[in-house]
Amino acid sequence: MKEWSRKVYVELPRPCEEDHRSMQKRLLAALRDCGSFYTGDSQSVFSHVVRDEADIRIRPAVLNDCLAICEQADWQVTASLGFDGRVWELLALEPGDTAAQHYGLCADLGSTTIIMELVDLNTGETLASESVFNPQIAYGDDILTRIFYTKDHPERRRELQEATAKGFRKLMVQLSKETGVDTRKCNILTVAGNTTMMHFLLGLDAFGVFQSPYAVQTLEPEVCRGAELGIPVQGFVYLCPAMENYLGGDIISGMLATGLPDREEISVFLDVGTNGELVVGNQEFLLAGAGAAGPALEGGSVRTGMRAENGAVDSVTTENGRLKAHVIGETEAKGICGSGIVDLLAELYLNGWIDLRGRFQEAEIRTEESRDEDEKEKLRIPGLKKLPMRDAASEKDMEYAIEYAQGLYFYQSDIDEFIRTKAAAMTMVEYMMNLIGLGMEDVGRFYVAGAFGTHIDKESAVTIGMYPDIDRDKIISPGNTSLQGAKKLLLDRSLTEKAEEIIERMQYVQFGAVEEFIELMRAAQAIPHTDLQRFPTVERRLLERQAAKAEK
Amino acid sequence: MKEWSRKVYVELPRPCEEDHRSMQKRLLAALRDCGSFYTGDSQSVFSHVVRDEADIRIRPAVLNDCLAICEQADWQVTASLGFDGRVWELLALEPGDTAAQHYGLCADLGSTTIIMELVDLNTGETLASESVFNPQIAYGDDILTRIFYTKDHPERRRELQEATAKGFRKLMVQLSKETGVDTRKCNILTVAGNTTMMHFLLGLDAFGVFQSPYAVQTLEPEVCRGAELGIPVQGFVYLCPAMENYLGGDIISGMLATGLPDREEISVFLDVGTNGELVVGNQEFLLAGAGAAGPALEGGSVRTGMRAENGAVDSVTTENGRLKAHVIGETEAKGICGSGIVDLLAELYLNGWIDLRGRFQEAEIRTEESRDEDEKEKLRIPGLKKLPMRDAASEKDMEYAIEYAQGLYFYQSDIDEFIRTKAAAMTMVEYMMNLIGLGMEDVGRFYVAGAFGTHIDKESAVTIGMYPDIDRDKIISPGNTSLQGAKKLLLDRSLTEKAEEIIERMQYVQFGAVEEFIELMRAAQAIPHTDLQRFPTVERRLLERQAAKAEK
Known part of the structure; x- marks a missing residue:
């Protein structure tokens, strides 16, 4: 486990004739004595052999305040350190011992809602959670409208960036109010969101997300300073990397949250939102795909x-x-x-x-x-x-x-539309299972992420063939896995490597015009399925209900 | 030799269905193909084993412009890269091939004058040189007045910082006017200046420079972004590190300029400015010291x-x-x-x-x-x-x-004061030579840096005992070695390690109350010296002059 943020209490030796090291040297030496700052790659012992004190950066703006704080605090101070993706940086000095107050932020940046949690980095506990509507909504209810709004208008990208940052700022204020913790003193904020949200947060052109050949600006952005993005944390912002235009950081984050890529049994991970995103896999393989499954299932296209x-x-x-x-x-x-x-x-x-x-x-x-x-x-x-x-x-x-x-x-x-959509989603799953020579009955865990999965009645979902007819305990509604993954990333920086590894392993499956896919989908366009035998419990319920009715 | 700045022309493959990598990946892959970006320490082959594309940073603000520039330039672009002290960063993309236009800046930040040069990084040639009075002068003619002005007033430190930056901005505008080169596009500016100047440029409290126990804020500051300092270069600013409060980056820079620390023969390096700084040494040892020798020699305390x-x-x-x-x-x-x-x-x-x-x-x-x-x-x-x-x-x-x-x-x-001062300066030299068991006659090269050395008549200086009576060819007036060193650092980043090594090797000699020093100084308080035999050519001239007068 590696951290993003450290708070280190140090008692600095006062400058005197025998020890007139510079403030910078004094601080660095004291911090170095307090433990190792591992910046490297776990795979290589040799990466980043740090040169003496060069392993912690102190920018002049921060150094500027150190002397006054040290003198005020009798040279007993707490250093706040953040990791910028490559190197540690001293972000602030506080008088006295404040190491017990050590907080971080994580967020799920959704196109509709932004949710942020304030986490105690000493205990791993979430102290408070807040959500706001994404202020981007002012520029369009759906993502595509927002993208078209910004297309060819760099100044409008700045508007969307600023709107997004505004949402984060609002959440920080709310969390501070609720807990009394100054969220600006956080050294790290981790964020998971889809590829478009990532682009908007960074002020980037997101047109490539939806336009062939789907070349976006970035999938693995640099760790940024909060200030760069208009987010007033004193430290850094890490965005969970994305795999593809339609397979964003929210899904990768979900992989970290569920642990799907590490298990032997085969799991299905379905995230129904604006899009429907799907991952099927285990520790040996990871297939991923996406389809415009979301809105209909969430009621979007229903009158x-x-x-x-x-x-x-x-x-x-x-x-x-x-x-x-x-x-x-x-x-x-x-x-x-x-x-x-x-x-x-x-x-x-x-x-x-x-x-x-x-x-x-x-x-x-x-x-x-x-x-x-x-x-x-x-x-x-x-x-x-x-x-x-x-x-x-x-x-x-x-x-x-x-x-x-x-x-x-x-x-x-409405019914027809809904059936088409749920069939598309289920067919994605089935198609992927078939690709690896297995059937729906081989699904070990069936995750349905997000609010959708949380509120749907499992039995009903199986009845209409939206979930496979498997042991109900295997159907899991893990909730907001994007946020959960962001929190995991917040608590353990080494998971950034895990995220990259997941992306590396993942294979993107294109459905579109595949003959087999279309056939499978046609068969799935029924309630629960054209082949009722694949849903034995549904058949049983149907018969039971009919029997009950007949009795009356 | 390592660079601070690179300009790399690349022809990027256009995004297409088969290649829809993100802009970030596309750029990084193309840049990686163009050569190695060595970021590490020359002593260790293993340091900084870079992970894939992680070796060049692209911040969102820069990435933001890339797509439009690529499309405008038919995907034939030139990347401007700068080194931030630890990692390469893409600073700008330009349409077409502009690799031939590759410039950098170096400066000597003096308390009176700031001098800046625009250097063609492809040829190493200086294209233009400009100087301005240091705008800090508005806050006091001498350094101490400025330091007292800022003491306990953080907002005044910002004033001094801004005044310094203003000087740099003015120089950049002048250099641009003179050459037609947009100096804002420079990826690197190297600066050498004394420790106080370093502090003022960084907005830091410089009181420690003059106040016991002489603990300053920094001697080896981080590489900064120009923007951080209000200097509008698109890249970074490197400040030559200092050894001590009174032995600043200007002297270390001078060491690089003269090559003194690498030679077998023993050299003396004397810099007469606000202070008198002195280095005596060769490839085996480096002794350094400083004294308040400057003003009197420059005419400051003369009526x-x-x-x-x-x-x-x-x-x-x-x-x-x-x-x-x-x-x-x-x-x-x-x-x-x-x-x-x-x-x-x-x-x-x-x-x-x-x-x-x-x-x-x-x-x-x-x-x-x-x-x-x-x-x-x-x-x-x-x-x-x-x-x-x-x-x-x-x-x-x-x-x-x-x-x-x-x-x-x-x-x-005035005469008395001048003699005391020149005696102090010469006694520092003599004392150090004695420390290593040698006399003035063993001085191989006698450098007198700065404008002072340039304008002084060697013969007169020997006559009054300000220079030792050695072979005149050994007395060298190298000019502005602070600026020359800054230029060397600009052209070869590996010299930053050299600078650190020099600081490591240097031993600071305190004079003050040493009995022997006071005796030596008493002896030197004469023209040329109480022991005229040590100045044989002066004795000869004196006799010649007297003989000539007698003839008349």
Whole structure:
């Protein structure tokens, strides 16, 4: 384990006739006596053989304050040291012994939310965690809008950079308020985010992320000074490196968080966000891929879809033959979020209201609005209506929609879209498993990272074929692995080498036009799958539910 | 030989589907192919085994511009690289091949004058040289006033820092104007100056330079970014390290310039400026010392003393039994500078107007103003008068003074002061030679650095015992060795190690209260010396002059 930051209490010998070394020499000698500053590569004993005192940098701006502080503190001071990626640097001197107050910051830089934690570097404990909406949102809700905003406008890149930094500054202030710790005195901030976020934070042109041939500006940026980025930590900022344009530092960070690349068993790591990113692998291989899977699964392309916030239906059950929605904040429902959608589809399917293909069961359909008294008794799907299609050109363009909460409908087209997306995500997994000659049943751990995984009901997700039908204990919702990895990187600098090693090992799999992939996807475009035998527990639940209904 | 700066023309492969490396990787790979970037210590093959592309730093601010420049220049660009003391850094990218335009700066930061040279790093040629008065002068003519001004006032240290930087900026503008070269594009500026100047340039408290126990802030500062110091070079600033508070980077630089520490023969290096600094040594030993020798020798404590500028008497001869002064700028004389004083004293001595002790020859004195006609024929020293002493309390406090130019007088007290000072300087040399068991006759080379050495007449200097009476070819006036050393450091970075090695080898000799030193000095307080036999050529000249006078 190596650190990014050190706080070292030293009692300096006072200058006198016999010892009139310079302040710089005096400090360096005292610090050197306090332990080794290992700057090198663990693989080579010979790398960075440091020359005497040259191993700790002291910039004039810092040296400038040292004398006054030493005199004030009777030459008993605490040195704050940070590692700049190559060399240690004295970042500040504090009067007295403040080694017990030793903090660092880590952050997940998401396109929607930035989350930051203040960590006690002596204990490894998180003292506080705060989040803000990413101020970049002012320049566009989605990443692509922001990228186009900055394209060919260097001054706008600066705007986005400054907006990002503003988010970090706000978080630092909030964390300071909450804990009383001066976050500006942190010697290190580690950040994980996707490749676009990395570019925006650094003020770089991110157009290459989305534009062929996908040559970005950097994937492994230099350790920066906070000041360089407008982030007022006195030390450095480390960004977790990325593997590819679509496979960012947030995923690499997730690898560190889960430990997937170190285990014998084969794991699947799925991160559903703006994109869907996927890693399949173990200690021997690492396959990675990405697809535009995110928005639909999170409710983005659903007509009444919304974020998982107050007013969102986040779970759906069936009671007495009718759908029952739970609303976040126990308020009136305003829309439906990812976990609600997954529940809803599972219920529709288990109730027999939609078939394997996700189509409302035509034969059983008699809407509640049927005026014909004879038809009323045939009513089977409560809440189903025929409503105008999205962008309907004429009154005839109608489609079925089911009322999942008071006045809120989920459309046939929403279902179709969702199935296509979940099929794409699952097919990525399956395709990769096939590549190594294995099937879904061989998945040892199935990680679903992020808020999405945390809130989704596992059973429902298996029911609709979004998760494989494996032992439920193997399905893991680790939460914000990007942030967790950033924290690990904060606590152990040697993991930067691990991150680089992971990137080195990772093989990027392009799906796109592969024949086999398209076939697999076609088969997966069902609930749960065209081959129901691959989901035995779902088949069982289906039969159970039908039996229960028949009993009534 | 190692460089501080490189310009490398590269033709980058365009990004395409098969090669969508990041801009950072693309650049680093191309630069790596262009040669090795040796960052290590010449003594160890193993130091700094660089990890892949990690050997050149690219900061986001620079990376930010690369794409636009590459696209504009058809991916044919020239990289400007600078060495930060530990690692190479890409400082700028330029369109096309500009490797032929490769410049660096070096400077001598004197307390009175800053001199800067623009050097073609491809040829080693100096393209232009400029000088300005050090803007610090606004805060005090002498160093001590400036130091007291900043004492306990950190904000005033910033004023001094900014004043110094302003001088550098002015020089850069002048050099750019003169040559058409954009000096801001320099990747390196090397600076040599005394320890106080080093502190002021870095914004540091310099009080330790003059205050016991003489613990300064730094003697070997870090390589800084120009921007850190308010100096608009795009690269770095290296300050030649100092050995002691009174033995600054200007002297170490002088060692590099003269090559004294590498030769077999024993050399003396004397730098007369604000202080008198001295090094005696060869490839086996290096003794160094300093004393407050400067001002008096340069005319500072002489009543009509002045800098060597227009209006200063810079040389004195005797014609037809009368003193004849040469004035810089051929204008009316306003005062006398160092070289003029040395000539004047030599002439007074050779004419027999002052004795070995520097006293006007009382026996021969009859002033021109003597009203007594009888005395008139006894007139022997033309231009001699009795004038009020400095700070005279009564009319009786008179002393002799000689008119060396129209209305300008050199006083007995001026002579006394000068003799004390030159004796102190020469005694330092002699004392050191004695320390190693040798005498003045064993001096192989006698360097007198700086403007002082350049303008002084060797013969006069020997005559008054300021230089030893050795083969005149061995007396060398190398000029501004501080600047010359800075240029050497600019052209060959490996000399930084040499500088450190010199400092390591150097032994600082304290004179002060040493019994032997005081005795030697007492003996040296004469013109040329109490022991005239040690100055055989002076004795001969004296006899020749007396013989010539007698003939008349």
